[in-house]
Amino acid sequence: MKKYDLTVSLVLFKSNPAIVGQAIDSVYKSSLNFKLYLIDNSPTNELQTLKKDDRTEYIFNNKNLGFGKAHNIALRRAVEESSYHLVLNPDIYFHEHVLEDLFQYMEKNKNIGQVMPKILYPDGSVQHLCKLLPTPTDLLLRRFFSWLPGFKERNKRYELIDSGYNKIMNIPYLSGCFMFLRSESLQKVGFFDEAIFMYIEDADLTRRIHQQYQTIFYPAVQVYHYYAKGSYKNFKLMLYNIHGAAVYFTKWGWLFDSERKKINQQIVNEYLNLTDSNA
Numbered sequence: 001m002k003k004y005d006l007t008v009s010l011v012l013f014k015s016n017p018a019i020v021g022q023a024i025d026s027v028y029k030s031s032l033n034f035k036l037y038l039i040d041n042s043p044t045n046e047l048q049t050l051k052k053d054d055r056t057e058y059i060f061n062n063k064n065l066g067f068g069k070a071h072n073i074a075l076r077r078a079v080e081e082s083s084y085h086l087v088l089n090p091d092i093y094f095h096e097h098v099l100e101d102l103f104q105y106m107e108k109n110k111n112i113g114q115v116m117p118k119i120l121y122p123d124g125s126v127q128h129l130c131k132l133l134p135t136p137t138d139l140l141l142r143r144f145f146s147w148l149p150g151f152k153e154r155n156k157r158y159e160l161i162d163s164g165y166n167k168i169m170n171i172p173y174l175s176g177c178f179m180f181l182r183s184e185s186l187q188k189v190g191f192f193d194e195a196i197f198m199y200i201e202d203a204d205l206t207r208r209i210h211q212q213y214q215t216i217f218y219p220a221v222q223v224y225h226y227y228a229k230g231s232y233k234n235f236k237l238m239l240y241n242i243h244g245a246a247v248y249f250t251k252w253g254w255l256f257d258s259e260r261k262k263i264n265q266q267i268v269n270e271y272l273n274l275t276d277s278n279a
Contacts, residue, residue, distance in 0.1 A: 004082040005032040009074035010090045013041040022093040030099040037074040068192025068201040075191045079183045087179035094223035101221045102180045113185030113213025116174040117221035128159040129175035130217045133260040139245050163271040169217045172210045172263050176202030185209050199241040200248045
């Protein structure tokens with residue numbers, strides 16, 4: 001018997017207290033038996049004031065460990081003490097019953113290892129965070145060459161925009177901003193790859209879970225995400241993004257990745273009804 005229904009981790013780094021407060025308040029609306037980990041990579045521990053009560057544990061790292069390595073502090077505990085774990089960005093907020101609805105959905109579907117709800121901007125428009133497994137070309141075009149002819153059509157396919165984002169889909173790459181994970185799946189496939197400081201570690205983990213379970217986009221539940229796209233505005237973050245991609249493709253394959261091609265073809269055929277020649 002697990003101690004908690006759900007554990008939740010937020011990784012902080014010089015985060016806006018008001019924004020993080022919204023995320024924490026959202027978690028605290030839940031009637032589930034939960035524990036929240038605030039894992040702080042900031043240079044000072046000023047954000048410890050965000051701890052509300054004993055359901056929250058504040059962990060000050062005194063250095064920036066990166067996204068995945070910091071979350072892994074909580075994930076290692078989660079597999080022992082909770083049935084599910086939520087990796088949550090500090091710039092997410094949501095209404096009552098969201099966590100309960102996802103919990104019940106996972107309880108009824110034991111073949112699902114990970115679920116992501118529909119992610120919306122604060123104005124209610126959809127964020128297209130379901131993706132095919134990335135190729136080096138996809139990431140290179142998105143980062144540096146989005147002005148090239150043909151990019152928009154290729155990116156539409158990569159983000160599965162024509163799926164409508166209105167039906168349940170089994171997706172191999174779900175965003176790391178909201179990862180509702182079955183603890184059992186983490187015991188099987190492991191945690192975030194700590195060689196990746198930040199960015200694309202979500203692709204790596206979702207892919208490993210997808211090999212053993214379904215990884216589901218579940219649009220019946222919705223959350224809100226401010227989504228700053230920091231790596232497009234900050235040179236250092238861009239370098240982290242490039243390094244993470246290099247680690248990912250060195251692991252899974254740069255030009256030759258037969259599993260990627262097979263999975264992407266299946267996804268395109270099932271949800272877009274197209275023939276994918278660029279998988």
